[in-house]
Amino acid sequence: xxxxxxxxxxxxxxxxxxxxxxxxxxxxxxxxxxxxxxxxxxxxxxxxxxxxxxxxxxxxxxxxxxxxxxxxxxxxxxxxxxxxxxxxxxxxxxxxxxxxxxxxxxxxxxxxxxxxxxxxxxxxxxxxxxxxxxxxxxxxxxxxxxxxxxxxxxxxxxxxxxxxxxxxxxxxxxxxxxxxxxxxxxxxxxxxxxxxxxxxxxxxxxxxxxxxxxxxxxxxxxxxxxxxxxxxxxxxxxxxxxxxxxxxxxxxxxxxxxxxxxxxxxxxxxxxxxxxxxxxxxxxxxxxxxxxxxxxxxxxxxxxxxxxxxxxxxxxxxxxxxxxxxxxxxxxxxxxxxxxxxxxxxxxxxxxxxxxxxxxxxxxxxxxxxxxxx
Numbered sequence: 001x002x003x004x005x006x007x008x009x010x011x012x013x014x015x016x017x018x019x020x021x022x023x024x025x026x027x028x029x030x031x032x033x034x035x036x037x038x039x040x041x042x043x044x045x046x047x048x049x050x051x052x053x054x055x056x057x058x059x060x061x062x063x064x065x066x067x068x069x070x071x072x073x074x075x076x077x078x079x080x081x082x083x084x085x086x087x088x089x090x091x092x093x094x095x096x097x098x099x100x101x102x103x104x105x106x107x108x109x110x111x112x113x114x115x116x117x118x119x120x121x122x123x124x125x126x127x128x129x130x131x132x133x134x135x136x137x138x139x140x141x142x143x144x145x146x147x148x149x150x151x152x153x154x155x156x157x158x159x160x161x162x163x164x165x166x167x168x169x170x171x172x173x174x175x176x177x178x179x180x181x182x183x184x185x186x187x188x189x190x191x192x193x194x195x196x197x198x199x200x201x202x203x204x205x206x207x208x209x210x211x212x213x214x215x216x217x218x219x220x221x222x223x224x225x226x227x228x229x230x231x232x233x234x235x236x237x238x239x240x241x242x243x244x245x246x247x248x249x250x251x252x253x254x255x256x257x258x259x260x261x262x263x264x265x266x267x268x269x270x271x272x273x274x275x276x277x278x279x280x281x282x283x284x285x286x287x288x289x290x291x292x293x294x295x296x297x298x299x300x301x302x303x304x305x306x307x308x309x310x311x312x313x314x315x316x317x318x319x320x321x322x323x324x325x326x327x328x329x330x331x332x333x334x335x336x337x338x339x340x341x342x343x344x345x346x347x348x349x350x351x352x353x354x355x356x357x358x359x360x361x362x363x364x365x366x367x368x369x370x371x372x373x374x
Contacts, residue, residue, distance in 0.1 A: 045168030127235035140268035144228035
């Protein structure tokens with residue numbers, strides 16, 4: 001009953017056309033029959049086939065909106081399926097949470113983009129204060145969630161000693177998935193999906209974390225994993241030796257991508273060095289014969305981090321975006337009421353000014369003044 005009452009009524013409705021609001025209002029009457037149905041699914045190890053029909057909604061990420069690669073498919077599922085997935089996900093999490101590496105920070109309690117970035121930046125600052133060089137490699141995977149290989153996922157669950165009944169239930173969940181695209185009132189025909197886990201589901205993020213957990217056994221350096229954003233880094237006195245060690249571990253990570261049937265993109269790999277000595281050229285890095293681009297700034301989880309850790313580039317970008325929106329509000333100041341302007345400010349301007357602000361809070365005084373002017 002609690003799961004039914006906790007349903008969010010503002011979410012999109014799945015192909016069954018049953019509103020979450022209806023299930024929430026009838027929670028008392030539906031709790032008993034749905035509980036029997038869910039227990040039957042668990043005991044039989046089978047996921048209802050109708051619940052595996054999801055509609056893809058294209059959600060824009062960034063860059064050019066005319067390129068399909070800049071959209072991600074979020075799956076709209078049946079409301080009764082969501083209710084079943086939530087307690088199932090909680091039970092698996094309670095059993096596996098302690099075995100997940102601390103390097104994995106996405107989709108976990110007490111973790112967020114901000115805590116991940118704060119931890120990374122703090123470690124790099126400590127190294128710089130100790131007069132050490134820091135070398136960072138940011139890798140890139142294409143369509144990570146959509147590339148998850150079900151058979152390999154099930155083998156990993158067995159390796160982690162999951163009960164066979166749980167493996168059977170998840171095998172049924174991952175097999176014979178059907179999806180179609182919804183754009184407005186138009187939909188495509190149903191197509192069978194052979195790989196991937198549904199984005200927008202409760203089980204999808206958990207399964208991805210379990211799937212990528214064994215990468216931490218391969219890497220002998222500092223590693224940060226947030227969803228499919230990986231950063232491998234090391235600190236030390238000699239930048240050349242650090243880069244050489246980083247290159248070896250990067251090859252191990254790339255080999256892991258290959259072994260796990262994931263698509264990596266060397267052209268988007270980037271490396272950045274933080275060093276106290278000026279005038280020293282950063283040594284190039286090569287992974288399996290591919291030269292990795294060296295840069296003075298990295299975009300990590302939508303925050304631009306530069307090699308000096310002063311966040312000038314990021315604050316300039318934030319101020320530019322906020323200024324553009326403020327100018328629009330200034331033009332409309334005599335046309336819309338104060339309450340509407342306040343809502344627009346909170347929705348379109350304030351998020352840019354406060355996103356992961358603890359990461360770059362201790363910036364230069366000149367940048368802080370610029371930010372306060374905005």
